[in-house]
């Protein structure tokens with residue numbers, strides 16, 4: 001079904017739908033009717049975000065943020081640059097940052113530190129995927145869809161060179177396609 005650039009399907013459409021529903025129910029239960037501001041990190045989390053928002057019951061606002069991580073591989077500082085800030089203040093709000101994947105941990109470590117300075121009432125992180133074996137900065141998400149091995153994945157919003165975000169399943173990229181950094 002896919003070309004040779006895809007090694008295999010890792011997570012099917014059904015598995016994604018089921019897990020996103022579970023995460024939505026868990027979040028709805030935890031916040032128990034309190035208002036939540038869900039922050040989508042562009043661009044990778046968009047598809048997950050759209051599904052997750054609809055799986056949460058209650059009082060929800062949405063906002064968007066874009067950061068670029070200078071990948072811990074390219075600079076030692078691993079610093080994160082803000083490309084697009086939130087549209088609304090988050091002071092006093094229950095914020096959940098929704099991310100596609102926690103890899104080295106760099107992006108979320110810095111993003112969380114930055115958002116904390118704005119004094120939200122609470123700040124949590126929900127990531128669709130987690131690759132704990134790749135961590136360079138200690139970071140733990142509060143809600144995780146799936147924990148995966150150290151393989152480069154694409155689809156359901158995740159890209160390789162901005163391509164393949166539209167695949168409806170999470171697929172492992174063939175190692176021949178990319179050079180590990």
Ligand code: IMP
Pocket residue numbers: 044069072099100101102103104105106107108151152153154158159160
């Ligand atoms: P970090 O290393 O935890 O800062 O992750 C930064 C970003 O790298 C993630 O938000 C993704 O956009 C991207 N990324 C990491 N691993 C993968 C992958 O396997 N597929 C696609 N994107 C990835």
Ligand code: MG
Pocket residue numbers: 041042043044045100101
């Ligand atoms: Mg990302």
